[in-house]
Amino acid sequence: MARALGSVPIVTYATWRTASTSVHHAIRASGRRAAVKAHAIHRPNIGGARLSVLAASSRPTTHVGDWAVHRHVLSGNRRADWVVMVRDPLAMALSRAALAARARHPGIPADEVMDRLLAEAPVGGLDWWLEHDMRPALGWCALDVPFDRDLGWAESECSHGRVLVLRADLPDVHKDEVLSRFLGARVRVVPNNDARSGGRGSVLDALIRRLEVHPAILATSLSQRSARHFWREEQLVVLRARWLPAA
Numbered sequence: 439m440a441r442a443l444g445s446v447p448i449v450t451y452a453t454w455r456t457a458s459t460s461v462h463h464a465i466r467a468s469g470r471r472a473a474v475k476a477h478a479i480h481r482p483n484i485g486g487a488r489l490s491v492l493a494a495s496s497r498p499t500t501h502v503g504d505w506a507v508h509r510h511v512l513s514g515n516r517r518a519d520w521v522v523m524v525r526d527p528l529a530m531a532l533s534r535a536a537l538a539a540r541a542r543h544p545g546i547p548a549d550e551v552m553d554r555l556l557a558e559a560p561v562g563g564l565d566w567w568l569e570h571d572m573r574p575a576l577g578w579c580a581l582d583v584p585f586d587r588d589l590g591w592a593e594s595e596c597s598h599g600r601v602l603v604l605r606a607d608l609p610d611v612h613k614d615e616v617l618s619r620f621l622g623a624r625v626r627v628v629p630n631n632d633a634r635s636g637g638r639g640s641v642l643d644a645l646i647r648r649l650e651v652h653p654a655i656l657a658t659s660l661s662q663r664s665a666r667h668f669w670r671e672e673q674l675v676v677l678r679a680r681w682l683p684a685a
Contacts, residue, residue, distance in 0.1 A: 445471050445472060446471065446517055446518060446519055446599065447471060447472040447473065447474060447510075447511070447518045447519070448465055448471055448472070448473045448474075448518065448519045448521065448621060449473075449474055449475075449476055449507055449511065449518045449519070449520050449521070450462040450465060450473065450474070450475045450476070450521045450523065451475075451476050451477075451479070451507070451520050451521065451522050451523075451572075452475075452477065452522060452523035452524070453477060453478075453530070453563060453564060453567035453571070454477060454530070454534065454563075455525065455529075455530045455533040455534055455537075456523040456524065456525040456530065456606050457523055457525065457606040457629075458475055458477075458523045459475070459630050460610075460627050460628060460629055460630040461521060461523055461604070461613065461617070461627055462474075462475040463628070463630055464613075464614075464617065464625050464626055464627040464628065465521065465617065465621065465625055467625075467626070468621065468623040468624060468625050469623075470621070470622070470623040471519075471621075471623075474503045474506050474507060475503045476501070476503040476504045476506070476507040477501060477503070477504060478501065478504050478567075478571050479504050479507050479508050479512060479571065479575045480570070480571045480572075480574045480575035481504065481508075511598060512575060512598065515598075516598070517598055517599035518598060518599045519599055519600050519602075519620070519621065520576075520596075520598070520599055520600065520601040520602065521602050521604060521617065521620070521621075522572075522580060522601060522602065522603045522604065523604055523605075523606055524564060524580070524603060524604070524605055524606065524664065524668050525564070525605070525606035525607065526606075526607065526659070526665065526669065526674060526677055526678070527561055527562065527563065527564045527565070527659045527662045527664060527665050528561060528655070528656065528659035528678065529606075529607075529677075529678075530560070530563055530564060531559035531560050531561045531563060531655075531659065532559060532642060532645055532646065532649075533642070534559060534560055534563070535555045535556060535558070535559040535645055536641045536642040536645060538555055538558070539551070539552070539555055539641045539645070540641055546640060546641060546644045547641070547644070549648065552644060552645055552648045553648065553651075553652070555645065556645060556648060556649065556652050556655060557652075559655070561655060561658050561659045561662070562658070562662060564662065564664040564665075565662050565663050565664050568580060568581055568664060569581075576596045576597070576598055577596065577597055578594075578596035578597065578598075578601070580594075580601070580603045580667075581663060581664065581667050585603060585667055585668055587668065587669055587670050587673065590604070590605040590607070590608045590612070591603060591604045591605065591608070591616050593620065600620075602616070602617070602620045603668075604616060604617070605668060605669075607677055610627040610628070610629070613625075613627045614626050614627055660674060
């Protein structure tokens with residue numbers, strides 16, 4: 439429908455636990471253009487699936503947004519406006535660990551369980567996603583273009599359209615301003631599906647406290663290429679001090 443009207447769709451494109459849900463809902467609420475959220479658009483099984491949107495949405499292994507972007511933007515070599523969300527790799531990993539704990543264990547997990555969850559937490563998840571999903575899918579990678587670490591956002595362009603790379607830790611009012619200017623419509627971000635919702639807050643707090651016996655996880659998170667590209671080291675220290683004073 440958007441193509442028939444001559445409209446360029448808006449894709450909120452991010453790996454998991456990056457505030458992408460809040461941003462996507464805010465963009466949709468602006469009401470100007472078709473908007474979709476995608477997480478993984480370089481999966482071989484997406485390209486070969488000539489499905490209807492109803493069939494795609496009913497498949498448990500298919501994220502309908504991933505399918506829609508692959509079929510209607512990438513496969514057709516069309517353009518979109520891309521909003522790429524990035525988040526501190528350690529915060530992403532802890533959020534994923536809290537989700538895993540909530541799914542597997544009632545209440546607060548024992549120390550040995552938390553140790554295992556922290557050891558398994560995907561601290562390198564953002565680097566991996568940028569290199570193994572974004573780069574092959576778009577023929578472009580946010581790690582290769584300049585990023586203003588003081589502003590916390592940057593605009594660029596790839597063969598599939600304009601790109602806005604936006605840090606999740608920016609205050610929502612700043613996200614509103616940047617998104618509104620980039621998309622040409624008033625956008626207002628409201629927190630949604632955050633790491634402390636759904637009863638996950640107490641588990642997340644417990645995992646954070648347990649980090650004190652895992653200094654290597656902090657060091658690994660700081661050494662990620664994405665961490666160094668999108669944040670100054672002192673910015674990461676300040677960011678983490680908000681919820682991890684011992685760091």
